[in-house]
Structure formats: C-alpha cells, structure tokens
Amino acid sequence: MSAPAAAAPAAPPRRTLLQRLRQRHLPGARWLVIAAPYLWLLLFFAIPFLIVLRISFAEQAISSPPYSNLLDYTDGVLTLKFTLQNYLALVRDNQYIEAYWGSIKIAGISTLLTLLIGYPMAYVIARLSPSARNIAMMLVVLPSWTSFLIRVYAWIGILDSNGVLNRTLLALGLIEQPLRILYTPIAAYIGIVYCYLPFMVLPLYATLVKQDHRLLEAAYDLGARPWKAFATITLPMSRPGIVAGCMLVMIPAVGEFVIPEMLGGPDTLMIGRVLWGEFFNNRDWPAASAVAIAMLLLLMVPILIFNRYQQRQLAGGQA
Structure with a gap:
C-alpha cells in the first residue's frame, strides 16, 4: 500500500504594510503609517484654514494680494494690525x-x-432581489459619474420656458402658458435634490438592507398593520441612515454655489x-x-450633533 500523499502546505497569511515594514526593521515605520493621515489633514486642512483665518483679521488693501499684513515693522517698531x-x-x-438665513433655509x-x-x-431597492438590487443601485450612482456642471446645466434645458417640462405640460393641456421655474428658488431646490439624492439613498440603503x-x-x-410595523420597527431601526444621509446632504448644500448661481437666479441668495x-x-x-470662517x-454645529448622536448610539449598544 502506497503512503498517502502529503497535504500541500497552507499559504502564509498576507501581511499588512505595517508588518512588512516592521520585518525590515525600518526605523519609525509604525509612526510613519500612523502620521500619514494627520499629515494629510495638516497640509490640506489645517494650514489653509490658518491662512484664511489670518486674512480674516486683516484689512482690505489695494495691493497684491489685496489685504494688509498683520505685523508691520516700521522704524524699528513691530506693531500688530488686528481688526x-x-x-x-x-x-x-x-x-x-x-x-x-437663506442658506440654512x-x-x-x-x-x-x-x-x-x-x-x-x-x-424599495433594499427589498429587491440581489441582482435587481445591484442594477438599481447602479442607476442611482450612475449620474454621479458625469460632471457636476453638466448635470446642473442639463436642468436649464428642462426648466426653461421653452424647455422639455413646459412643452410637455402645454402638449398635455395642463397649462395654458409656460411656467416660470428657471431662475427661481424652486429651480434651486430641484437642482439640489437631484444632485445630492445619491448621498441620501446610499446610507439609507445600507441601513435598510441589513434589517x-x-x-x-x-x-x-x-x-x-403594515404602517404600524413600519413606524415601530423599520423607521426606528433606519434612524442611523436617516441621520447620516441628512448630514451628507445638509452640510454641502449650505455652502452650495453652482446650483443657486446657474438655476436659482438673483432671488436665491446663499452664502x-x-x-x-x-x-x-x-x-x-x-x-x-471672515464669511468662510x-x-x-456654522457647519460644525450639525457635525458636533452627529458625533454626539453616534456616541449615544455606541453607549446604548454597549449597555
């Protein structure tokens, strides 16, 4: 009787970048990996923030750049020009x-x-079959693959007085004259809802699909009854997705510029x-x-509220 063939040795587990750096005995490898995101925040957030903060305390000047220096050294005397x-x-x-107020509203x-x-x-997407669910989510995300400006500009052709919407309503006999939608706050609402809808659907879907x-x-x-079960089970369990989706839409919408400029017109005043x-x-x-600071x-307020909400959720889950 022949001896049984020896089993093939199992492949070694794949090592992480930090483990490979440690094996090579590179000095400070651990701190380098840990410090990378902090360096990113320092270069692209903290330093630009400090520059803008410094300019906000300066005075307007006819120069390049158009603001005065905070420190003025004249005749051997260093003075602080702070306003x-x-x-x-x-x-x-x-x-x-x-x-x-208009931005918040x-x-x-x-x-x-x-x-x-x-x-x-x-x-609805969360209750489809897995194959149909993937197709539906692809349709939700697909418009985001195009340029933001192109998507906003497309609504001009839809909402214009001679656009697709008014011509369709006139052809159906629902209106007698074209509606004035473009360059109104209504057009700004339509543009913001359309552009930021995927940011609301994705966290809601991630919460609902796991229920x-x-x-x-x-x-x-x-x-x-169905509505009672929805109100007592589905809706409370989807609260994290609701909060996350509202945060992802509310924060960038407050500082939105392109949509109110291209669709809202002069009556839509936003910061x-x-x-x-x-x-x-x-x-x-x-x-x-100063306006930017x-x-x-102002945007830090909902972020702090969201962090407080997450801390309560984690504390409740651990309890």
Missing part, C-alpha cells in the same frame, strides 16, 4: 444675515425633500454666492475670509 471689523460686519450687514428644505424622495427609493425581515413577520403575526462675490468681484479677501463654524 474685528470683518466679523462685526457679518452681524451688522443685512446682506450677510439674509445670505446665512434652502439647505434644510432641500434635505427634507431629499429624505422624502430618497427613503422610499432606498426602501431582519423576521421582525416584520413577527409583528404581522401579532396583528400589527456661497456672497463668498464668491467678495473674493472675485469686490476683491475684499478679508471680508470673504463663519460658515465653517
């Missing part, structure tokens, strides 16, 4: 107040509309348009920097 007028103007000038309403449209879409359908079946067996005007039209870089601090 808060740029920040005081944010609360004194009605244009800035209306722009901030438009972003909030757009987020709510995106949620009302995105939740049914994600709910256990046996919980709904148990609720039906106990006599719960992104004011910021652009101060930088490039008025060349008032200190005022524009204030907008960043």
